[in-house]
Amino acid sequence: MAEQSGSIAVSSGVPIRGLMPGGAIWKHISRFARRKPLGAFGAVIALILIIVAVFAPFIATHDPAATNGALVYAPPGSQLLLGGDQLGRDVFSRLVYGARVSLYAGLLSAFIGASIGMVVGVASVHFGGKTDLIVQRIIDTMMAFPPLILAITIMAALGASLNNVVIALTIAYIPSAARVLRSQALAIKEMDYILAARAIGASHGRIIFRCMIPNCLALYIVLVSVFLGTAIVAEATLSFLGIGVPPDVPSWGGMLNGAAQTYVHLAPWLGVFPGLAIAIVVFAWNLLGDALRDVLDPRLRGTW
Amino acid sequence: MATLLEVKDLRTHFFTREGVVKAVDGVSYAIEEGETLGLVGESGCGKSVSALSIMRLVPDPPGKTVGGEIIFDGQDLLKLPDSEIRRVRGKQIAMVYQEPMTSLNPVLTIERQLTESLELHLAMSKTEARREAVRRLEQVGIPDPERRLKQYPHQFSGGMLQRVMIAIALSCNPKLIIADEPTTALDVTIQAQILDLMKNLSREYGVSLLIITHNLGVVARYADRVNIMYAGKVIERGTARDIYRHPSHPYTLGLLNSVPRLDLPRTEKLDPIEGQPPDLMHLPAGCAFRERCRFAIARCAQEIPPLRPVSAGHLSACFVAETLLSRAKEHAA
Amino acid sequence: MTAVERTQREPGDDVLIEVKHLKMYFPVTSGVLVQRTVGYIKAVDDVSFVVRRGETLGLVGESGCGKTTTGRCVLQLYRPTAGSVLFDGEDLCSMNGRELRGMRRYMQVIFQDPYSSLNPRMTAGDIVGEPLLVQGLATDRRAYRERVAELLSLVGLRTSMADRFPHEFSGGQRQRIGVARALAVNPQFIVCDEPVSALDVSIQAQIVNLLEELQEKFDLTYLFIAHDLSVVRHISDRVAVMYLGHIVEIAGRNAIYATPLHPYTKALLSAVPIPDPVIDTQRERIPLAGEVPSPLNPPSGCVFHPRCWMATAECQQVIPELREVQTGHFVACIHAPGYGSP
Numbered sequence: 017m018a019e020q021s022g023s024i025a026v027s028s029g030v031p032i033r034g035l036m037p038g039g040a041i042w043k044h045i046s047r048f049a050r051r052k053p054l055g056a057f058g059a060v061i062a063l064i065l066i067i068v069a070v071f072a073p074f075i076a077t078h079d080p081a082a083t084n085g086a087l088v089y090a091p092p093g094s095q096l097l098l099g100g101d102q103l104g105r106d107v108f109s110r111l112v113y114g115a116r117v118s119l120y121a122g123l124l125s126a127f128i129g130a131s132i133g134m135v136v137g138v139a140s141v142h143f144g145g146k147t148d149l150i151v152q153r154i155i156d157t158m159m160a161f162p163p164l165i166l167a168i169t170i171m172a173a174l175g176a177s178l179n180n181v182v183i184a185l186t187i188a189y190i191p192s193a194a195r196v197l198r199s200q201a202l203a204i205k206e207m208d209y210i211l212a213a214r215a216i217g218a219s220h221g222r223i224i225f226r227c228m229i230p231n232c233l234a235l236y237i238v239l240v241s242v243f244l245g246t247a248i249v250a251e252a253t254l255s256f257l258g259i260g261v262p263p264d265v266p267s268w269g270g271m272l273n274g275a276a277q278t279y280v281h282l283a284p285w286l287g288v289f290p291g292l293a294i295a296i297v298v299f300a301w302n303l304l305g306d307a308l309r310d311v312l313d314p315r316l317r318g319t320w
Numbered sequence: 321m322a323t324l325l326e327v328k329d330l331r332t333h334f335f336t337r338e339g340v341v342k343a344v345d346g347v348s349y350a351i352e353e354g355e356t357l358g359l360v361g362e363s364g365c366g367k368s369v370s371a372l373s374i375m376r377l378v379p380d381p382p383g384k385t386v387g388g389e390i391i392f393d394g395q396d397l398l399k400l401p402d403s404e405i406r407r408v409r410g411k412q413i414a415m416v417y418q419e420p421m422t423s424l425n426p427v428l429t430i431e432r433q434l435t436e437s438l439e440l441h442l443a444m445s446k447t448e449a450r451r452e453a454v455r456r457l458e459q460v461g462i463p464d465p466e467r468r469l470k471q472y473p474h475q476f477s478g479g480m481l482q483r484v485m486i487a488i489a490l491s492c493n494p495k496l497i498i499a500d501e502p503t504t505a506l507d508v509t510i511q512a513q514i515l516d517l518m519k520n521l522s523r524e525y526g527v528s529l530l531i532i533t534h535n536l537g538v539v540a541r542y543a544d545r546v547n548i549m550y551a552g553k554v555i556e557r558g559t560a561r562d563i564y565r566h567p568s569h570p571y572t573l574g575l576l577n578s579v580p581r582l583d584l585p586r587t588e589k590l591d592p593i594e595g596q597p598p599d600l601m602h603l604p605a606g607c608a609f610r611e612r613c614r615f616a617i618a619r620c621a622q623e624i625p626p627l628r629p630v631s632a633g634h635l636s637a638c639f640v641a642e643t644l645l646s647r648a649k650e651h652a653a
Numbered sequence: 654m655t656a657v658e659r660t661q662r663e664p665g666d667d668v669l670i671e672v673k674h675l676k677m678y679f680p681v682t683s684g685v686l687v688q689r690t691v692g693y694i695k696a697v698d699d700v701s702f703v704v705r706r707g708e709t710l711g712l713v714g715e716s717g718c719g720k721t722t723t724g725r726c727v728l729q730l731y732r733p734t735a736g737s738v739l740f741d742g743e744d745l746c747s748m749n750g751r752e753l754r755g756m757r758r759y760m761q762v763i764f765q766d767p768y769s770s771l772n773p774r775m776t777a778g779d780i781v782g783e784p785l786l787v788q789g790l791a792t793d794r795r796a797y798r799e800r801v802a803e804l805l806s807l808v809g810l811r812t813s814m815a816d817r818f819p820h821e822f823s824g825g826q827r828q829r830i831g832v833a834r835a836l837a838v839n840p841q842f843i844v845c846d847e848p849v850s851a852l853d854v855s856i857q858a859q860i861v862n863l864l865e866e867l868q869e870k871f872d873l874t875y876l877f878i879a880h881d882l883s884v885v886r887h888i889s890d891r892v893a894v895m896y897l898g899h900i901v902e903i904a905g906r907n908a909i910y911a912t913p914l915h916p917y918t919k920a921l922l923s924a925v926p927i928p929d930p931v932i933d934t935q936r937e938r939i940p941l942a943g944e945v946p947s948p949l950n951p952p953s954g955c956v957f958h959p960r961c962w963m964a965t966a967e968c969q970q971v972i973p974e975l976r977e978v979q980t981g982h983f984v985a986c987i988h989a990p991g992y993g994s995p
């Protein structure tokens with residue numbers, strides 16, 4: 017059998033012949049860039065943002081924590097690229113450093129939350145019966161709290177730290193992800209190919225991970241983009257309440273949440289730039305996610 | 321008998337991203353008043369699209385009727401303005417679909433769905449429409465119609481829903497009912513009930529029927545004449561007797577031979593038509609059936625065989641139709 | 654043991670599947686928080702039959718009468734409410750999940766719907782090869798690939814199609830993939846659940862012929878479920894007729910089509926259309942009034958009595974058991990000739 021053409025070998029991944037020859041990866045990437053320019057654009061933005069976060073000290077023009085009385089509310093332009101905040105700190109440099117916390121917390125909690133939620137939702141549907149009933153009641157209970165309140169409760173138990181923020185947000189997203197993917201999983205469970213998998217003696221793990229989850233990916237991608245935006249802001253809220261990262265560590269959500277809201281009429285750039293940064297992340301993921309969804313869907317193979 | 325509907329050289333194509341799908345490509349047929357016409361062919365050969373074209377309901381885009389005429393009651397339906405075609409739909413030509421469950425609105429009672437068109441097309445009052453609705457349900461054999469009117473589609477079985485669909489189709493006294501695979505989703509026992517019902521009502525009211533099906537057996541008893549379609553074209557037409565007893569197109573013959581028959585001794589092996597229908601986007605040159613045909617000759621690859629008479633009222637689009645016909649007659653004798 | 658089992662299973666018979674008093678009741682629940690069982694759908698209600706090695710047993714009946722459920726219970730895809738299913742003498746119903754997974758090597762299934770039965774995200778080759786991986790039947794990558802290629806060509810597909818996804822195939826080709834998947838483990842027994850119902854007539858014949866060829870080649874035993882009686886006559890050695898969860902008649906192919914004894918069988922046969930206007934209009938039709946009642950509330954006595962033109966007062970009370978009235982011909986109707994007193 018010839019090498020699998022055109023698919024990034026997600027489909028089923030039969031281990032015996034799923035491996036891709038080394039050079040093929042570049043072929044796939046260049047093909048992706050040609051056929052899905054918007055998706056590639058999204059990927060490039062995401063990559064740039066991650067590079068910015070990693071190399072923040074080299075990119076920032078100022079010390080993000082350095083205050084300067086002369087630059088309080090300095091408008092964007094000559095002195096400071098994106099203006100100064102209420103303590104005269106450089107907004108640009110804070111944005112650059114803020115990418116570290118925001119992307120870390122946002123990406124991790126959105127992806128992990130959606131992933132665990134997907135597995136929980138799908139597995140619960142797969143096992144059905146009492147298991148499903150119990151899982152659903154637990155999810156109901158968790159969903160009775162708004163995600164932020166849930167996260168705050170968890171943070172209170174865990175103590176303040178960036179990693180704990182990620183853990184708290186991840187847990188907070190699991191129930192809604194599980195609930196949303198459940199509907200999809202219920203439809204998939206009724207398909208005969210699930211029964212066919214059982215009829216050949218497939219294990220539970222195989223049915224969940226090979227048969228059901230690949231058919232949930234479209235919804236998963238949408239879910240991640242929803243979570244991504246809210247996670248970045250939620251991290252800031254936790255920090256603002258003093259249970260996240262220390263307030264002097266810059267983050268986009270923190271910038272948006274703090275002085276920006278109070279002084280927005282005086283210095284709109286305090287809100288505009290961090291807001292824009294969050295929007296760009298979500299936008300980049302949407303572009304990339306849309307393209308990925310098409311690429312991962314064998315029905316669209318050949319059209320991309 | 322006068323001709324009620326005449327479809328002339330109808331061409332409906334779908335303009336998709338991948339190419340042009342010639343779903344209906346030069347189809348002509350006529351339906352006489354009071355006649356039951358069968359339209360038979362494998363799925364995907366363009367039966368539904370040809371019916372939707374008559375009603376001007378082909379989804380556009382990507383579909384477009386690019387040629388032909390549909391003369392109904394002396395006027396070309398393809399030329400009517402939208403406001404007038406709406407008056408033809410439902411009132412003069414009604415449709416019954418394969419899936420009654422999806423063609424009825426699940427959140428409205430049967431009463432609402434039945435009286436709606438009565439009030440709209442026949443300008444009846446609410447009470448009149450209701451009385452008429454009860455009468456119609458009785459007519460299609462639904463027991464306890466008063467109670468049934470208050471119910472929703474999901475409370476009906478498939479067969480009962482199809483009866484409701486027929487009641488709705490009949491409600492405005494149409495001249496033609498197009499039934500697109502009306503019994504495909506039903507059991508044989510229910511299928512017989514529904515077709516008997518349609519045939520009786522058609523006789524009683526002089527309504528013409530166009531019955532579309534992929535199963536030749538279904539319409540043998542009911543159709544006066546039958547059109548066989550293949551890959552967007554009518555390839556054989558004749559009276560039911562002609563078609564079933566003296567098939568003169570290899571495709572018709574193949575269809576008849578491939579089904580096991582209860583009235584004949586059991587054969588050791590079935591005789592299928594090999595291969596599969598062509599892709600309507602990449603039709604081969606010449607006869608579309610050529611590649612699956614046992615009788616193909618060199619000429620079939622070059623020219624598209626025209627639909628031409630082989631005996632009175634019996635047409636076939638095959639170069640060797642005469643040979644087949646005489647063989648069939650010999651066989652029958 | 655009732656009379657039925659004794660006689661259906663004759664001494665020296667090579668019985669592969671033996672189903673005894675099989676029942677499958679689906680609970681109907683209501684309530685949002687606390688689910689209460691308010692009744693049972695008796696999809697299969699006390700069904701017994703045997704399938705001999707190498708034969709095809711046809712199972713016919715209107716939709717909703719429990720054919721699919723019976724087939725799935727036999728394979729233990731549904732765990733039956735009661736009864737037993739013996740596969741080569743071993744009771745499948747008493748096996749645990751792991752033991753059953755091992756048994757899947759010997760029994761397989763082909764589904765009705767060629768669209769929902771193939772995972773849209775797997776290639777044809779992966780679908781056909783999956784059973785080999787799951788059952789550990791491929792020793793190495795080469796053996797695996799060769800076996801997949803062999804299976805594809807066995808069902809009449811080109812080996813080069815292995816990398817295509819299901820949506821790139823026609824209905825008939827998809828059904829062939831389904832057949833290849835079932836064959837992958839070299840099973841002895843296959844439940845064919847309406848394998849041709851969703852296909853066009855010209856393609857139906859191709860698949861029926863394929864199934865027959867494979868049966869001969871690999872000595873397969875089929876439980877062939879269908880609602881098309883003409884196809885069932887063609888492919889089956891014996892035929893069982895089901896109605897509302899019960900088997901109402903079982904007999905050899907010729908007996909059941911030449912001399913049907915149960916009124917339901919007669920009505921079913923008379924409703925089958927014959928593609929010949931002259932013959933079809935001359936034939937007598939037994940019109941069957943109404944529809945199959947809900948299995949949630951089956952009629953008392955003989956479940957067929959509300960639709961039966963022969964029903965008497967007795968039929969409303971007595972549940973007729975399946976009795977042998979002629980050699981190998983079993984019927985459950987007190988009015989059937991030779992049935993004796995109820």
Ligand SMILES: Nc1ncnc2c1ncn2[C@@H]1O[C@H](COP(=O)(O)OP(=O)(O)O)[C@@H](O)[C@H]1O
Nearest residue numbers: 334341343362363364365366367368369370600
């Ligand atoms: N919306 C559509 N877009 C593209 N192609 C279509 C569309 N609807 C139908 N077709 C094509 O038109 C052909 C005829 O379809 P149809 O008339 O529905 O067949 P049938 O004979 O089964 O009723 C098919 O090959 C189908 O692929």
Ligand SMILES: Nc1ncnc2c1ncn2[C@@H]1O[C@H](COP(=O)(O)OP(=O)(O)O)[C@@H](O)[C@H]1O
Nearest residue numbers: 679694696715716717718719720721722723948
């Ligand atoms: N999983 C299920 N849960 C509840 N009811 C079911 C289930 N499967 C089948 N049924 C019911 O059991 C009856 C028999 O169904 P089925 O075996 O699919 O019939 P057939 O295959 O003969 O059409 C039907 O009334 C159906 O609604």
Ligand SMILES: [Mg+2]
Nearest residue numbers: 367368500501
């Ligand atoms: Mg159609």
Ligand SMILES: [Mg+2]
Nearest residue numbers: 720721722847
């Ligand atoms: Mg079924």
